[in-house]
Amino acid sequence: MSYDSWNDGGLTPLEHAAGLWGIIYGNGQCGCGDCDECALHEEKLQYKRKEELEGSARFKDAIKVVGGLPRNHDIKLALLRRIHLDSIDVAILRYMAHETLPAYYAGLLKSPQCIERLIEGLFIKVCRITPTPDLSNDIHNLASALRSNPLRQTAYERVGHMQRFIHDTIDRQFGNGASLELPVSPVKNALSAARLHLSIADANRSADYIEQLDAASMLAATVEYAQPQHFAAPPGKRARAMWRVRHLRPLSYYFSENHRQLLVTLRTLDEQLPREQFIYQAAMMYACR
Structure with a gap:
C-alpha cells in the first residue's frame, strides 16, 4: 500500500x-x-504535560518569586526580571562571540571596577599614560555615574560618555587630534566590554528599570536600522552602513530564542485577569521555557 x-x-x-x-x-x-x-x-x-509543568522547579520558582506581589503589573515585571537574570550567562557568551571579544575579558565583566580597569588599561598599555591621583579620581567618578545611571540612559549612550572622556584625556595630553591615532582594536574591545558590563549591571537593577532600558535600546536599534545615521569615518578607517545597530541592541537580543519568545509572550499577558489566574498563567509560561 x-x-x-x-x-x-x-x-x-x-x-x-x-x-x-x-x-x-x-x-x-x-x-x-x-x-x-x-x-x-x-x-x-495535554493533561499530563500540565501536571508536569505544575510540578516543575521552574513553576514553583515563579510562584515563589511573585507570591507576595499585590498587582498583576508587578508580577509581570518580577518574572521579566527573572528571565533577564536567567539569561545572562548565555547572553555573555553570545555577545562576546558576536563582538569577537577576547576571552580574557570574561573575568572582568562582572567586576564592580570593570570600567575603571578598562580605561586605565587603555591609558597605561596603549597610550603610555600613567594616571595621576586626579585622573584616577576622574575615572572613578565617571565609572560611578555610568553605573548609577540616574537619567536611565542606554548602555550605548553611557559608553559614548566613556569614549569622549578617553578622547578628551588623550587630546589634552598629546594635542588636539591625537585621539584619532588610537589603534582600533584595543579601543573597540574596551568599549564593547564596557557596554556588556553595564548591561550585566543593569540586569541586577529593579524590574521597571530593566524593562525601560530594554525597550529604549530596542527602539533605538530599530530606528537606526530604518533610518541609519551617516557619519564621516576617521582618517584611514572605513565607514560601515548601519554599524551602530549592533551596538544599540539590548542584552536581551543575545538571549536564547526560547527566552526571547518568553519575554514577548509574558509582556502581552492580559493584566486585567483575576490575580490568581494571572499568576497561574504567568507561572505556566515561565515553566514552559
Whole structure:
C-alpha cells in the first residue's frame, strides 16, 4: 500500500478498524487526528504535560518569586526580571562571540571596577599614560555615574560618555587630534566590554528599570536600522552602513530564542485577569521555557 494513497500512515480504513495502527505505531491513537480516540489521546497528553509543568522547579520558582506581589503589573515585571537574570550567562557568551571579544575579558565583566580597569588599561598599555591621583579620581567618578545611571540612559549612550572622556584625556595630553591615532582594536574591545558590563549591571537593577532600558535600546536599534545615521569615518578607517545597530541592541537580543519568545509572550499577558489566574498563567509560561 502506497503512502501516497492514504494520509494515515499507509493503512486502509479496514486496517485501522482492525487496530493495526496501535500494533505498528503503539501510541494509543488511530492517527487520523479527527476521531474521538485521537481527541481523547491528545487531551490526555495535554493533561499530563500540565501536571508536569505544575510540578516543575521552574513553576514553583515563579510562584515563589511573585507570591507576595499585590498587582498583576508587578508580577509581570518580577518574572521579566527573572528571565533577564536567567539569561545572562548565555547572553555573555553570545555577545562576546558576536563582538569577537577576547576571552580574557570574561573575568572582568562582572567586576564592580570593570570600567575603571578598562580605561586605565587603555591609558597605561596603549597610550603610555600613567594616571595621576586626579585622573584616577576622574575615572572613578565617571565609572560611578555610568553605573548609577540616574537619567536611565542606554548602555550605548553611557559608553559614548566613556569614549569622549578617553578622547578628551588623550587630546589634552598629546594635542588636539591625537585621539584619532588610537589603534582600533584595543579601543573597540574596551568599549564593547564596557557596554556588556553595564548591561550585566543593569540586569541586577529593579524590574521597571530593566524593562525601560530594554525597550529604549530596542527602539533605538530599530530606528537606526530604518533610518541609519551617516557619519564621516576617521582618517584611514572605513565607514560601515548601519554599524551602530549592533551596538544599540539590548542584552536581551543575545538571549536564547526560547527566552526571547518568553519575554514577548509574558509582556502581552492580559493584566486585567483575576490575580490568581494571572499568576497561574504567568507561572505556566515561565515553566514552559
